[in-house]
Amino acid sequence: MSENKNTPAGTSHEVTATERNTDVVHAERFTDPGLHPHKLRLADTDPQAAKRTERIVTLLFVLSVLGTIGTLVAYVAVPPEGPTSSVRLSTLLLGLGLAVSLLGIGIAGIHWAKTLMSDHEMVQERHPMRSSDETRDGAVADLNVGIAESGIGRRGLLKGAFISALALFPLTIAVPLIGSVGGDWNISKFKHTLWKTGMRLAIDPSGRLIKAADVTVGSVFHVIPDVTQEYRESHEWITEKSKAVVLLVRLKPEDITSEQGEGWSYDGIIAFSKICTHVGCPVALYEQQTHHLLCPCHQSTFDVANGAKVVFGPANRPLPQLPITVDDEGYLVAQDDFAEPIGPSYWERLK
Amino acid sequence: MSTTASNQHREAPAKPTTPAGKAADYLDQRTSIGVLVKEFARKVFPDHWSFMLGEIALFSFVVLLISGVFLTMFFEPSMALTHYEGQHPANMHGQLMSVAFASTLEMSFEVRGGLLMRQIHHWSALIFMAAIVTHMMRIFFTGAFRKPRELNWLVGMTMLILGLAAGFSGYSLPDDVLSGNGLRITDGVIKSIPVIGSYTSYLVFGGEFPGAHIVPRLFTIHILIVPGLLLALIALHLFLMVLNKHTQYPGGGRTDDNVVGFPALPVYVAKMTGNFFIIFGVLALMGATMAINNVWNYGPFDPSPVSAGAQPDWYMLFLEGSLRLMPGQGTEWVIAGFTLPLNILVPAMVVPGLLFTFLFVYPFVEAKVRGDEREHHVLDRPRNVPTRTALGVAFLTAFIILALAGSNDLIATHFHLSINSITWVFRVLIFVGPVFAFWVTKRVCLGLQRKDRELVLHGHESGRIVRFANGEYIEVHRPLDEQERWLRVNYHAYEPLRIEPKSDARGVKRKGYGADRRWQRLSRFFFEDRVEPVTPAELAAAHAHGEHDELAPAEHPAIGAGVGAGHGTTQGH
Amino acid sequence: MKALAARRHHRFAPAVLLLLALLVTGGVYAALAPSPASADTASTADIETGKKLFQANCATCHGANAEGSPGVPSLVGVGAAAVDFQVSSGRMPMQMSGPQAISKPRQMDEEQTAALAAYVSSLGAGPAIPTDAQVDPADGDIANGMALFRTNCAMCHNAVGAGGALSEGKFAPALWETTPRNIYQAMLTGPQSMPVFNDANVTPEEKQDIIAFLVDQREGSAGGNALGGLGPVSEGLWGWAVGMGVLIGAAVWIGAKSS
Structure with a gap:
């Protein structure tokens, strides 16, 4: 048992086990046996082994060089031509070259460190993090002198002015920033979509119009408002489309048990907002046999035949129904905008 | 100022001759980088x-x-x-x-x-x-x-x-x-x-x-x-x-x-x-x-x-996963016309809030219930702090259950299960799983600690059976060497906090007693169940009487005389 | 011209010519043949054979006259396309009841399937089996197919057709191995949970575009192993298993003492 000075200092020596009435006197704790004895490695004792290791390490570094060369060759010889397989080959070769180049260095370096560099454990002392009382007193004294010299304690008005100035100056940046960072801050836009009386329903993404006869029982149509092709290539459209997308299905009229408004469907054709009332994913998985509509993001399930009521999952409200009818030419049109804000709930939704 | 001035007047140090030496000299004269190198070059890392x-x-x-x-x-x-x-x-x-x-x-x-x-x-x-x-x-x-x-x-x-x-x-x-x-x-x-x-x-x-x-x-x-x-x-x-x-x-x-x-x-x-x-x-x-x-x-x-x-x-x-698990029915409240969607707020704000708060405050809470203020540089073996280990595993269990719930559709398709059933299972598991994991882990840790005690007291089973002349069979146990033993006994089993009584000697109620009491309760949760490390006395006792019962009091050091704390000790089993 | 002349004498030339001729014939036929209701193209003999097969294999559930029963759909008016889809993909005859019929090795050969289809379509007109030209991925526009697929199909079948979950144990199958003809028929007839995508919704050309897109996905990913095409969850799983696995292994090696 090597008696070194590594006794566990600072540990409380209270022994909490039941007190024993021992005849033999023992220490309350075991003593630290000290470091493991150092074991020599093969390379420390056998010069042959050391030589062998050195050769392996050298070889690994050479391999790394070859990897780098390989990458350069692949870069020149195998350009990605575009098709999937060609890009895949180029990516693979460049990456393998890079990996060999890097792993060569890494494995060589570590093998070197492990086998050829000294593996004698060293012991260094730790010192408490706390600075000495002297240092502390000195620091406090310095601070006090500094504060006293500034005179901030005595000059109350100056102190107030100083603090006010510091507290207020960020407004010079914050006000213009906040004024513009949220666009026009007009959150009432959440309540309106592009749908309006007489707006025709069109197929997403082609924009073809839909006649009632096109929608056969069991069909599902992904629907957008009928707007110009030009408008459909604008940012405004993407934002509007985010609110206006609709899912259109046709059920046998006798299967519809309820809907959100009298006469909002047309001959079993029924349309609901596609934006989930949970957090706004497009709800799009329509199971035609059960008439259930499932959201792939969080599995809220809505019953299309029963006013899109929630039958499972984290959503709370039914999907808003779009009132539809047909126009003179037989095209499906909206009767009006949605009766309530579409999509997820927010604080002012009902205001 | 004066010190630098005097430096210049000192004897000129030997000029470096190698290129590296010159570069180092140049740098050090301008940055005293030598101090830094001296500090770090041979710094020890475990x-x-x-x-x-x-x-x-x-x-x-x-x-x-x-x-x-x-x-x-x-x-x-x-x-x-x-x-x-x-x-x-x-x-x-x-x-x-x-x-x-x-x-x-x-x-x-x-x-x-x-x-x-x-x-x-x-x-x-x-x-x-x-x-x-x-x-x-x-x-x-x-x-x-x-x-x-x-x-x-x-x-x-x-x-x-x-x-x-x-x-x-x-x-x-x-x-x-x-x-x-x-x-x-x-x-x-x-x-x-x-x-x-x-x-x-x-x-x-x-x-x-x-x-x-x-x-x-x-x-x-x-x-x-x-x-x-x-x-x-x-x-x-x-x-x-x-x-x-x-x-x-x-x-x-x-x-x-x-x-x-x-x-x-x-x-x-x-x-x-x-x-x-x-x-x-x-x-x-x-x-x-x-x-x-x-x-x-x-x-x-x-x-x-x-x-x-x-x-x-x-x-x-x-x-x-947290969003997927939350049931939506009845969890959207409208208060004075304003909408409060708890079906989103709870899983997306409250749940991560709890998880992160736990992680942020844990070190401070544990320090408080441990009641020690010294520095710790030697790591704990996880088994030696069963409640912490169990809390960590419970936390991970909750995290993993939530992540699995976030993958419930892929679990459904890959294992041919119903996504609705999986969701329901996870809805239950998110409450039961961490508690169960806590309990199991704590038991395992305590078990491992007892196993450690057992090993220290009785040594390794050697598998060698010896029959004594009187017909008694025993298995020979090989005692642990010093290093093995030290690893298993060198820890501190904390006890629950002790607090000042509710009122002092004159019967005046003490301020802050309630808070102390709560901390004590938490401390009990942490340290009520504990396994103390073996003391040299216990080891000597175990060796001395030669019986298998480690908890037997050590009043009979004479039995099995001649067998000390040394090698070749045998114990009957 | 010279090259062409040289190729004319190639030993595969007759085969290529024959193939071309077949394709042209097929194409002309597809263009001219009436597409709905294929009943009139089937012979009465076929219908007879089909009827026998139906009685033997299908009538227990679907009824002697295919009129259906509670929980089992009537087959009157579903058309040859629906029969061909269900039978050639092995979904029908159904092995056991479950959330949905599962695709398995087909139990009826091409001829038997045709006979069954002929019989069922003789009960009432429905969508016909598409021609080979209609489902040829080579003629589809991959980019348009992508646009259509992601709007109409990807929510169930996943972005690249790797499949996905529906409610209560049902699922949208992976489409890696589905034949172009079956893809077309599925859209046309809306089997089981799947809605119908009739020709007004997704036109025949658009259906072909979707097929072209799906077949293009079978080339795999440009980035290497596609990891099932399942998205971030499988990426995360592989990242932990391979990445963290190897790196922790390396760390153990680095930390271990050399012998």
């Missing part, structure tokens, strides 16, 4: 594989920076709309998309090595977060967060959150359908915040979702703000690590007053550099062979489509 988990995080961050710089050369963070002119990939030709998406396609299909770098970048991000989590697990289970390292734990926690922000902002940059739907979910969550939700949504998107500003904004966050903060915090993290000196595992000769290991130069420098190249090499291999986030499969953002398997990267899955 060696253990688990101390390299943090290195994996650090170096995958370096790989993120390297590959990220490559990507910024080709990525254009613009939401302007364009028709994609490239022929490849074939499914994108002629499609309307943002410039951000188009430049992502171009860098993948036209820039040589571009796709490789994208994939390395994304894999590095996943590994960065995975390494942070694993590193934190190591810190937690070994108690490395104890004094004086509580502050560094906070720095690490902040980096974890910044890592989430970095991942999320980067994931959304290509402006594809998958990340776009992720943003949309984020928007839904933001909108659910009471009072300020709608305005916060406008603040983030510069108007209504998705608007035309989010990609450039995320770009600035992703390549400037978050990495800048991360770099600063990494510097602070490492500075504190060096200042506090690294912790070490328990073992012979390792105490709270020393640090045992290998010198920085050459062993650590070599191992760290080597590890960097290995990590980069493995990430390069992954980028070369495993496809990740092929955004052209999802297509440019469009608010209408969504694809099955719409999930975030793994480190956000717990939030996704």
Whole structure:
């Protein structure tokens, strides 16, 4: 048992086990046996082994060089031509070259460190993090002198002015920033979509119009408002489309048990907002046999035949129904905008 | 002033002659770098594989920076709309998309090595977060967060959150359908915040979702703000690590007053550099062979489509799972006309809030219930702090259940189960699982501690059966050597806090008694069940009377005389 | 011209010519043949054979006259396309009841399937089996197919057709191995949970575009192993298993003492 000075200092020596009435006197704790004895490695004792290791390490570094060369060759010889397989080959070769180049260095370096560099454990002392009382007193004294010299304690008005100035100056940046960072801050836009009386329903993404006869029982149509092709290539459209997308299905009229408004469907054709009332994913998985509509993001399930009521999952409200009818030419049109804000709930939704 | 002046008048030191010496002299005369080198060159670091988990995080961050710089050369963070002119990939030709998406396609299909770098970048991000989590697990289970390292734990926690922000902002940059739907979910969550939700949504998107500003904004966050903060915090993290000196595992000769290991130069420098190249090499291999986030499969953002398997990267899955598990019925409240959607607020704000709060406050709570104020530099073996270990496992269980719940659709398809049943199972498991995991882990830890006691007292079973002349059979036990024993007895089993009585001697009620009482209750929860380490007296007693009952009092040291605490001890079984 | 002349004498030339001739014939036929209701193209003999097969294999559930029963759909008016889809993909005859019929090795050969289809379509007109030209991926526009697929199909079948979950144990199958003809028929007839995508919703050309897109996905990913095409969850799983696995292995090696 090597008696070194590594006794566990600072540990409380209270022994909490039941007190024993021992005849033999023992220490309350075991003593630290000290470091493991150092074991020599093969390379420390056998010069042959050391030589062998050195050769392996050298070889690994050479391999790394070859990897780098390989990458350069692949870069020149195998350009990605575009098709999937060609890009895949180029990516693979460049990456393998890079990996060999890097792993060569890494494995060589570590093998070197492990086998050829000294593996004698060293012991260094730790010192408490706390600075000495002297240092502390000195620091406090310095601070006090500094504060006293500034005179901030005595000059109350100056102190107030100083603090006010510091507290207020960020407004010079914050006000213009906040004024513009949220666009026009007009959150009432959440309540309106592009749908309006007489707006025709069109197929997403082609924009073809839909006649009632096109929608056969069991069909599902992904629907957008009928707007110009030009408008459909604008940012405004993407934002509007985010609110206006609709899912259109046709059920046998006798299967519809309820809907959100009298006469909002047309001959079993029924349309609901596609934006989930949970957090706004497009709800799009329509199971035609059960008439259930499932959201792939969080599995809220809505019953299309029963006013899109929630039958499972984290959503709370039914999907808003779009009132539809047909126009003179037989095209499906909206009767009006949605009766309530579409999509997820927010604080002012009902205001 | 005077000292520098006198320095110049001293005897001129010997002039260096080698080029390296000259350069060092030049530098040192201007920076006194010699002091720094003297301080660090032979600084000792303990060696253990688990101390390299943090290195994996650090170096995958370096790989993120390297590959990220490559990507910024080709990525254009613009939401302007364009028709994609490239022929490849074939499914994108002629499609309307943002410039951000188009430049992502171009860098993948036209820039040589571009796709490789994208994939390395994304894999590095996943590994960065995975390494942070694993590193934190190591810190937690070994108690490395104890004094004086509580502050560094906070720095690490902040980096974890910044890592989430970095991942999320980067994931959304290509402006594809998958990340776009992720943003949309984020928007839904933001909108659910009471009072300020709608305005916060406008603040983030510069108007209504998705608007035309989010990609450039995320770009600035992703390549400037978050990495800048991360770099600063990494510097602070490492500075504190060096200042506090690294912790070490328990073992012979390792105490709270020393640090045992290998010198920085050459062993650590070599191992760290080597590890960097290995990590980069493995990430390069992954980028070369495993496809990740092929955004052209999802297509440019469009608010209408969504694809099955719409999930975030793994480190956000717990939030996704939390959202999926929450039942929606009756959880949206309307108060005075204002809507309070608890079906979003609870899973998306309260649940992560609880998880992160637990992590943030744990070191301080544990210090308080432990009631000691000394520095700890020798790590705990997880079994020796059963309640902490059990809490950690319970936390991980909750995290994993949430992540699995976030993957419930894939579990359903791969194991042919009903997604509804899976969701219900997880709804129950999220409450039962962590409690059960806590209980099991604590029992296992206590069991292992008892096993340790058993080993120390009676030694290893040798499998050798000996028959005595009187016909008694015993198995020969080989006692532990000093090192083995020291590992098993060198710990402190904390007791619950003792507090001052409710009222003093004169019957005056003490202020703060209630709080003390609560802390004591918490302390009991931690330390009520404990297994004390074997004392030399117990060992001697166990050896002395030669009976198998370790708890037998040691009043009979005479029995089995001649058999000391030495070698070749036998015990009957 | 010279090259062409040289190729004319190639030993595969007759085969190529024959193939071309067949394709042209097929194409002309597809253009001219009436597409709805294929009943008139089937012979009465076929219908007879089909009827026998139906009685032997299908009537227990679907009823002697295919009129259906509670929980089992009537087959009157479903058309040859629906029969061909269900039988050639092995979904019908159903092995056991479950959330949905599962695709398995087909139990009836091409001829038997045709006979069954002829019988069922003789009960009432419905969508016909598409021609080979209609489902030829080579003629489809991959980019348009992508746009249509992601709007109409990807929410159930996943972005690249790797499949996905529906409610209560039902699922949308992976499409890696589905034949172009079956893809077309599925859209046309809306089997089981799947809605119908009739020709007004997704035109025949658009259906072909979708097929072209799906077949293009079978080339795999440009980035290497596609990891099932399942998205971030499988990426995360592989990242942990491979990435963290190897890196922790490396760390253990680095930390271990050399012998």
